[in-house]
Amino acid sequence: MTSRTILIVDDESAIRDMLRIALEMAEYRCLEASNAQDAHGLIIDEKPDLILLDWMMPGTSGIELARRLKRDEVTANIPIIMLTAKGEEDNKIQGLEVGADDYITKPFSPRELVARLKAVLRRADPQSSSQPIKVQGLCLDPASHRVTINEREVDMGPTEFRLLQFFLTHQERAYTRSQLLDHVWGGNVYVEERTVDVHIRRLRKALTVDQHENLVQTVRGTGYRFSTKAG
Amino acid sequence: MTSRTILIVDDESAIRDMLRIALEMAEYRCLEASNAQDAHGLIIDEKPDLILLDWMMPGTSGIELARRLKRDEVTANIPIIMLTAKGEEDNKIQGLEVGADDYITKPFSPRELVARLKAVLRRADPQSSSQPIKVQGLCLDPASHRVTINEREVDMGPTEFRLLQFFLTHQERAYTRSQLLDHVWGGNVYVEERTVDVHIRRLRKALTVDQHENLVQTVRGTGYRFSTKAG
DNA sequence: ATAAATTGTTGCATATTTATGACAGTTCGG
DNA sequence: CCGAACTGTCATAAATATGCAACAATTTAT
Structure with a gap:
């Protein structure tokens, strides 16, 4: 494997599919969740290397989940990339405040996504992949x-x-x-x-x-x- | 190979292409990054022998990246040549302060670039390439x-x-x-x-x-x- | 205590990965 | 133009790793 695991959290299955395809093309392992609850469970179970988190979701919103994750020591270091729709850009500030490591606005190209994601992963744990x-x-x-x-x-x-x-x-x-x-x-x-x-x-x-x-x-x-x- | 690896960091792909061509003509191995994040990752992974760094870039600016590199012991010795646009020459001082080894203003001729680059490389590791x-x-x-x-x-x-x-x-x-x-x-x-x-x-x-x-x-x-x- | 589940071990045939020797095309200096 | 030195590829041999099935040992449930 050696490849990293990415958790996709979005309530729209179409978007999840799209993301999954893009990520699998780039050799990442994908997990999916359609809501914050499932997501939290998967995070605890699988400790993904990065989370792609939709901003707007019914129920516990993305930002709320992010906040919770950052508060818990165990999950605080998992990098998060927020997905926001165009026009919601104001949220950018709020998102970064909460602890998101990057954010990307829909629509976006798969290439851009993967590029950002790589950057975040590298920045996030420069050592983990080579530190004994x-x-x-x-x-x-x-x-x-x-x-x-x-x-x-x-x-x-x-x-x-x-x-x-x-x-x-x-x-x-x-x-x-x-x-x-x-x-x-x-x-x-x-x-x-x-x-x-x-x-x-x-x-x-x-x-x-x-x-x-x-x-x-x-x-x-x-x-x-x-x-x-x-x- | 014997040839050195040069990392090109510039957000404009046209400029990157130009530089790559010039450098490959001169038998250098090229890496490219369009932003500071990717660049940093590549630097960690590939330890290039020299970095051509654009001054003005969206996101983390070139100068910021340079500062970061010079602060980290592992990357501090990699020589950096700053690329600045005409008129931005005031930045020259700032750039050199940060630790850039040379700077070159656009537009420039490939010949000039390669010449400067060779000079910097020579100066940079007079021993490492000849010490038994x-x-x-x-x-x-x-x-x-x-x-x-x-x-x-x-x-x-x-x-x-x-x-x-x-x-x-x-x-x-x-x-x-x-x-x-x-x-x-x-x-x-x-x-x-x-x-x-x-x-x-x-x-x-x-x-x-x-x-x-x-x-x-x-x-x-x-x-x-x-x-x-x-x- | 006994049967049913679940896990531990081991041998082996098969699949993968490396090591090696031979060979043909190239390059380079005379 | 010739010969020696190099290179990249292949084919084949050798070394290792892998998955599986069969059987033993252990634990759990009834």
């Missing part, structure tokens, strides 16, 4: 593509590497096999869910250095979780 | 264009030399074949990705003196990496 992630002696360095435990090199296959990378960036939360397939294997791949078990096994085996295999925990009836707290 | 790089007995001297291992001369072809030079200046980091083609062969060259394998092989063969071929490591599923740490 460490936890309890375990260190994964995306740049050199290496994993070490207490300075000792650990060997694993490409899939296990991606799996670990995903876990490290999404700790302390359980994922179903299906979700893991989506995130680590990539959207449209047909693989048995049980295959995840096998790779989890392989990852654990690779991490078997100073008990580090305990970081990958089984959540019975659900799937797996990466956690530093005892399972 | 040593690592574990392996030594590459750009000046004499020689490679030695423990004082013994090592023989290799031009491409292998550039490849090694690139690796030595970008150690401990995995590169895809595509990235290597971009950096070592140069931007718009159509060559099979597999060709990289062959040159890696040739480079390794050349380095087969006291295990030094282990410095060039395979990163399965990704590409290659130069590292002094065991693979």
Whole structure:
């Protein structure tokens, strides 16, 4: 995968479709929500890398959702791009105040959208894609593509590497096999869910250095979780 | 490649095209950005050798970008040439204050541009391109264009030399074949990705003196990496 | 306690990815 | 114009990774 996940929040399905197509063309993984409630749920579950948020929506408005997200520490760092209709530009100020990272007025070209989006993503986490992630002696360095435990090199296959990378960036939360397939294997791949078990096994085996295999925990009836707290 | 990478930052695509043509004629590799945001991303990703920066741009202005770059240690040493329109010359002082290495007023001749650019590049890194790089007995001297291992001369072809030079200046980091083609062969060259394998092989063969071929490591599923740490 | 679910392990055939050797076209200096 | 040095491609071999199915072990529900 390696590709980022974008959440599209808009009440008009036509617009969502349009956005989805544009983003999928650009190799992004898409999630959709037609209202603020669903959106919030998806955000908690999937921790998207960026949110495309429609300004005007029935029920909780986009701005309200944005405000809520920015208030919560967990979601505060997810960049938001506001979608506003022409003429609503006054809202620009309000939107940026709330914490939107950019805003774009409809109608817009897919190219422009993707360009802005890339810019925001880059600005948002200049490091996350290349900064090593460490936890309890375990260190994964995306740049050199290496994993070490207490300075000792650990060997694993490409899939296990991606799996670990995903876990490290999404700790302390359980994922179903299906979700893991989506995130680590990539959207449209047909693989048995049980295959995840096998790779989890392989990852654990690779991490078997100073008990580090305990970081990958089984959540019975659900799937797996990466956690530093005892399972 | 040997050729340097120049980043062109200007909001007018016509000007970008003009600059690109001039620079490509002079054998430089070009990157383009139409705004400060994209530019910043490219700078982080590609570490260009020099930046041609338009003074006036919508959004974050050129001067603002320059200021930001000079503030960050990682990008502070990348030379910047400011492009200013005639009449804006007052900005010259301001630009140089911010840390621009030169400035040039539109309109200008391609010849003049290239001349200035060469001058700045020469001034900018008098050593980095000619200082020998040593690592574990392996030594590459750009000046004499020689490679030695423990004082013994090592023989290799031009491409292998550039490849090694690139690796030595970008150690401990995995590169895809595509990235290597971009950096070592140069931007718009159509060559099979597999060709990289062959040159890696040739480079390794050349380095087969006291295990030094282990410095060039395979990163399965990704590409290659130069590292002094065991693979 | 027993059956049903769910997860852990392992071996293996298959699919992918790399390494290598050979070859033909080019370039460059005599 | 010739020969040596380089390059890029291929075909083939070798190395690894992957997915799956079968069976064991564990947990949960009845």
